[in-house]
Amino acid sequence: MHPGDTLTLLAPLSGPIVPIESVPDTVFADKVVGDGISIDPTTHTLLAPCDATVTQLHAARHAITLSAAGGVEIMIHVGIDTVALKGAGFTARVKEGDSVSAGQALLDFDADLLLREAPSLLTQIILLSGETSAIVERASGVATAGASRLMTVGPRRRATEDASRASSAGEAGASRPPRATVGVTSAVVAVPNPHGLHARPAAVLASEARSFAAAISVELGGRNANAKSVVALMNLGAGPGAELRITASGSEAARAVARLVELVRSGLGEDLSAARATTDAPEPTAAAPAALSPTAAALSPTAADPAPRAPRTPDDPRRLPGVSAAPGLAIGPVCKIDPLALEVEEHATDTEAELARLHKALLHTRLELKQLVAASGKRVEQAQIFSAHLTMLDDPDVVTRAEVAIVEGKSAAFAWREAVMSSYRELARMENPLLAARANDLRDVGGRALRHLAGGDEAQAAPAGSVVVAETLTPSEVVRLADHGASGFASVLGGATSHAAILARSLGVPYLVGAPASLLDVEAGTTAVLDALDAGGAALLLHPTGAELDAYRGRLGARRAVRERQEAAAAERAVTRDGIRVAVLANIASADDARKAVRLGAEGVGLLRTELMFFDRATAPTEADQIAAYQAIADALGGRPLTIRTLDVGGDKPLSYMPLPAEDNPLLGIRGLRIGALHPTLLRGQLRAILAARVGAVRRVLLPMVSGLDELREAKQVLEEERLRAGSPPVELGVMVEVPSVAIQADRFAEEVDFFSIGTNDLTQYTLAMDRTHPRLAGRQDALHPAVLRLIEATAQAARRRERHVGICGAVASDPEAVAVLIGLGVTELSVSVQAMPEVKSKIRELDAARCRELARAALDLGTAAEVRALLAEGARPG
Ligand code: PEP
Ligand code: MG
DSSP states (O other), X not given: OOTTOOEEEEOSSOEEEEEGGGXXXXXXXXXXXXXEEEEOXXXXXXXXXXXXXEEEEOTTSSEEEEEOGGGOEEEEEOSBSGGGGTTTTEEESSOXXXXXOTTOEEEEEOHHHHHHHSSBOOEEEEESOTTTEEEEEEOOSEEOTTTSEEEEEEEHHHHHHHHHHHHHHHHHHHSOOOOBOSSEEEEEEEOOOXXXXXXXXXXXXXXXXXXXXXXXXXXXXXXXXXXXXXXXXXXXXXXXXXXXXXXXXXXXXXXXXXXXXXXXXXXXXXXXXXHHHHTTSOOOOSSSXXXXXXXXXXXXXXXXXXXXXXXXXXXXXXXXXXXXXXXXXEEEEEEEOOTTOOOOOOBOSOHHHHHHHHHHHHHHHHHHHHHHHHHTTTOHHHHHHHXXXXXXXXXXHHHHHHHXXXXXXXXXXXXXXXXXXXXXXXXXXXXXXXXXXXXXXXXHHHHHHHHHHHOOOSSOOOOTTOEEEESOOOHHHHHHHHHTTOOEEEESSOOTTSXXXXXXXXXXXXXXXXXOGGGGGSOTTOXXXXXXOSTTTOEEEESOOHHHHHHHHHHHHXXXXXXXXXXHTTTSOOBOTTSOBOEEEEEESSHXXXXXXXXXXXXXXXXXXXXXXXXXXXXXXXXXXXXXXXXHHHHHHTTOOEEEEOOOOBTTBOOTTSOOOOOSSGGGSSOTHHHHHHSHHHHHHHHHHHHHSOOOSOEEEEEOSOOSHHHHHHHHHHHHHHHHHHTOOOOEEEEEEOSHHHHHTHHHHHTTOSEEEEOHHHHHHHXXXXXXXXXXXXXXXXXXXXXXXXXXXXXXXXXXXXXXXXXXXXXXXGOTTTHHHHHHTTOOEEEEEGGGHHHHHHHHHHOOHHHHHHHHHHHHTOSSHHHHHHHXXXXXXXX
């Protein structure tokens, strides 16, 4: 905007005006998207606040972006978390590219539906072009759509100066401006962040620096960085305690330095105490290999598996250690899921056109990221990541490099890719592993903009047989890449009990998580061995020697032969050598799983995760949908027992169509059965569907995330009411034992339930106070921790006294190395991943239950999970 220009925005809706800071969504309230005003609407047609062009209409039609005179960009976001409605309740009156005049209707919305389905109707009018413009006047009181003035937008400089004039008296005393020379000010400040100036703090610093007109630099050890460039700041490699000299010259220099010094001191948006705590967790690096996997479903070293392992030394640079999230072995060329791997033309002739293309692509990417920030809703971490990406996108160093290359005759796409890659390489060389890992953010945001320049499909394919490496993998990527024939996965992020890991296990594709950031530097096509067999020794081995390859190929062949034998015997019962029968059931999510489970010897289903059929939909499944799904599963089981767990969402499993209240600690909040209490119609509907399906002999209802008897009693009452209404025969009711309180009170619960199913994934998480999705804690979350074993034992004893049956359905049940101790603790039912069934059954047949009891007794007295694993490795060999 030019100095002197202003733009008036009319109210797009009628209703009380609400300060943006009061909006119950931190993304808006903290102005992560931009400054703005909110209206609590009493009208239901959104009007254009000024003459403008529609630059973006979100696919869910709840948010619209307008570009107005003077480069002013505005986003209007109707309601909170309304993206989840996926367009339901919204009717667009315009399309992208339309020119609209002030007061013209943009979209209609169904306020009743929104009020029912979304947490709030508050509508935010946000100024996106905050770098060049600012709100200089804002209305209060009650707005009238299309008539009253909501805000005036002016050029940024003027707004900042106005603000500084208004507050100068207060600030003069409040902050002590550092040493000033004529026109230049500088001060030294130490970095308090335990990980130094990595991406997020650097992004906060650069973004604040950009709000000042002054030229600002940061110096460390003789090297200077433009304070407005995240990449340059990260390139300084400032570790914890590094002393930065911040120097500013020109307008507002003293204010800029004072503000930035204060910001650095305060931790640049990082919670310093929390950050300090996490540094205590060992990094899964080559020097400190991650120890143990909770799933650790490696084949134990059996007589049938005699091939020698390739020699390995802990500091072999070819070995990238990690945690086995899905057990197995794969050999193949590395395939990278690389956002920058798009084909682009190198040269172009029309420099002006290419520069325009670059800036248009950056604008589109910026809008896309702002939408993503807004749509992140209560997922604050996600909002922060996309905000950091926004700052990287505008990085002056990267953009200038690209512009220079275009002027030298390169195409915009080529120039941008090279600019991103060279900054990426500089960052990735940093000694600070966190900085190096965050270089990947630059690659990610660079790839996003590249897609706008070069087109191309986000979803890349993996050649059959390849080992896919990535920073992180989503559950849908795991399924898609496995479909393409990927033989293994390795990622830097991700936990061993994440949904991506659960899916990889059920698909039988080995998956290594928690690999060091250098994983992302591996050249595509490099031959690699993904060895996710051993709990403690999982790693990706690069450039295997001929001898190593032979050894692993031999091992793979031996595993295949063992597997064939196990599958051939899968239909037989699992009985220990001394005659103790252990039921082996399956954990499933669909009728396909059920069919496969029966083929692989399942004696029934110990856990149907019904939530998976509630995900990836715009609306909740109807009762008829659910009955059909349960019926298909029951039919596939052919009369075998079916345990249906009621909806287990919340925590790390959000439901797009059912907004749940934002939570500071979602894993400790409204999840599992607590959702049923909050949305009784959802629970009742599901129970009716469970009762309506024609199931074979045994139909069990399993309640997730129960923590107290009152919750159980309430749900029991609801089940009984629905059962009587439906005229159904009694069903067995059980609880998941996944909160320590239930295990501790198992004797009391045993009086009121028919069975227990121990969910060791959550039980471990809550007993050890370790987020199950945390990549840096993945190696320490082991269900064989003696504290967890004691809770399993308490539950098994209480169940035995009341003659209730008790099973384990957490991932540890699929771990052949763990089976001995679980049986020894008195568990007589294991519900395991479909893929693991034949192996677990064959393991049970090798065991002696009396010896298992001895082992369990010894394990309960040990101090750590590692000691238990060592004991099992020693003692559970077939004797
Ligand atoms: C568990 O917590 O162990 C469990 C089986 O449930 P989920 O993994 O679905 O939370
Ligand atoms: Mg659970």
